[in-house]
Amino acid sequence: AQSVTQLGSHVSVSEGALVLLRCNYSSSVPPYLFWYVQYPNQGLQLLLKYTSAATLVKGINGFEAEFKKSETSFHLTKPSAHMSDAAEYFCAVSGPRYSSASKIIFGSGTRLSIRP
Amino acid sequence: SQTIHQWPATLVQPVGSPLSLECTVEGTSNPNLYWYRQAAGRGLQLLFYSVGIGQISSEVPQNLSASRPQDRQFILSSKKLLLSDSGFYLCAATTGGRLQETQYFGPGTRLLVL
Numbered sequence: 001a002q003s004v005t006q007l008g009s010h011v012s013v014s015e016g017a018l019v020l021l022r023c024n025y026s027s028s029v030p031p032y033l034f035w036y037v038q039y040p041n042q043g044l045q046l047l048l049k050y051t052s053a054a055t056l057v058k059g060i061n062g063f064e065a066e067f068k069k070s071e072t073s074f075h076l077t078k079p080s081a082h083m084s085d086a087a088e089y090f091c092a093v094s095g096p097r098y099s100s101a102s103k104i105i106f107g108s109g110t111r112l113s114i115r116p
Numbered sequence: 117s118q119t120i121h122q123w124p125a126t127l128v129q130p131v132g133s134p135l136s137l138e139c140t141v142e143g144t145s146n147p148n149l150y151w152y153r154q155a156a157g158r159g160l161q162l163l164f165y166s167v168g169i170g171q172i173s174s175e176v177p178q179n180l181s182a183s184r185p186q187d188r189q190f191i192l193s194s195k196k197l198l199l200s201d202s203g204f205y206l207c208a209a210t211t212g213g214r215l216q217e218t219q220y221f222g223p224g225t226r227l228l229v230l
Contacts, residue, residue, distance in 0.1 A: 034218070043120075043206055043221035044160075090160070103150075104219055108159040 002027045002093045006107035014115045019063075019078040021110050023091030026072065032094035033074045034104065035065055039087045047089075050074060061085070086114045118143035120222035122207050128228045135180075135194040137225050139207030142188070147209040149190040150219065151182055154204040166190060202229045 007022040025031055032051050036044040048059025055067040061084075065076045074091060091107040119142045129135060141147055151163040162175045164182035172182050179198060183191045190207060207222040 036221075041204075041224070041226065043122075043223045044208075044219075046218060046220070049218060103162065103165060106160045 002031065002105045004091050004093045004105055004107040006089075006091050006110050008110055009108065010111045010113065012113040012115060013081050015083055016080050019076070019081045019085065019112065021076040021089050021091075021112065023065075023074045023076065023107060024072050025074060025091075025093045027093055033065075033067060034092040034094075035059065035063070035074075035076050036090045036092060036106075037061075037087050038090065038109075044090065047076070081112075081114050083114050083116070086112055088112075118147070118209060118211060118220055120207055120209055120220060122205075122222040122225050124225060125223065126226045126228075128230065129197050130230055131199055132196045135192070135197050135201070135227070137192040137205055137227075139190040139192075139222055140188055141190075141209050144188075144209070144211045146187060147211055149184065150208040150210075151190065151192050152206040152208065154206060154224075156203070160206070163192070197229045199229050202227055 003026045005024045011021060013019055030052055034049045035047040037047050038044045047063050048057045048065055050057050050067045058064045063076055063078045065074050067074055088109050088111050090109050092104045094104055121140045123138055148167050150165045152160045153163055154160050164172055164174055166172050166184045169184055169187055180194050205225045205227060208219040210219050
């Protein structure tokens with residue numbers, strides 16, 4: 001069974017500072033991993049995904065994440081935070097890939113706040 | 117690319133009233149469809165998913181139901197709403213092929229039950 005844990009329900013950084021959102025996963029099969037972003041009162045938008053190709057995945061809006069199998073981690077980073085990055089971020093791991101319904105397991109989310 | 121529509125965007129309903137939320141998908145065929153609920157300040161809870169017309173799987177026992185009358189239409193219903201049904205409801209779809217695991221989300225419906 002798959003599961004995902006996001007460390008820290010709320011992260012606050014200063015504008016221009018490094019953003020680091022932590023995600024650890026558990027999976028009995030090689031996982032697909034995702035980061036989604038949700039702005040207030042909107043649906044989720046895919047930031048990036050890992051599908052067993054390159055371990056460093058680049059996404060939209062300057063975000064990237066690195067898959068580390070030894071640490072079972074998929075942390076999200078951005079070198080320099082912008083005010084527009086304030087949002088809720090969800091890490092997710094794929095469910096059983098060989099079934100016809102590919103359920104994704106979502107973490108509980110991390111709210112990112114940006115200080116001026 | 118696919119586009120997911122949800123309506124209404126916002127809904128205020130009294131306790132005990134019925135509910136019908138609709139989700140339609142454009143730009144793809146035979147998608148897997150999902151209903152999630154997001155309570156205030158909490159993560160996503162998968163409610164139902166469907167792999168085809170008339171095929172519904174329920175993840176959480178509750179007073180909600182789902183139906184899929186057409187390939188790209190997914191409906192969430194209730195006969196009698198409870199206060200605990202309040203939340204943000206999201207519809208999502210996955211498409212076939214190697215991208216099957218990527219879920220694309222609609223804009224959501226905010227439901228307030230009073």
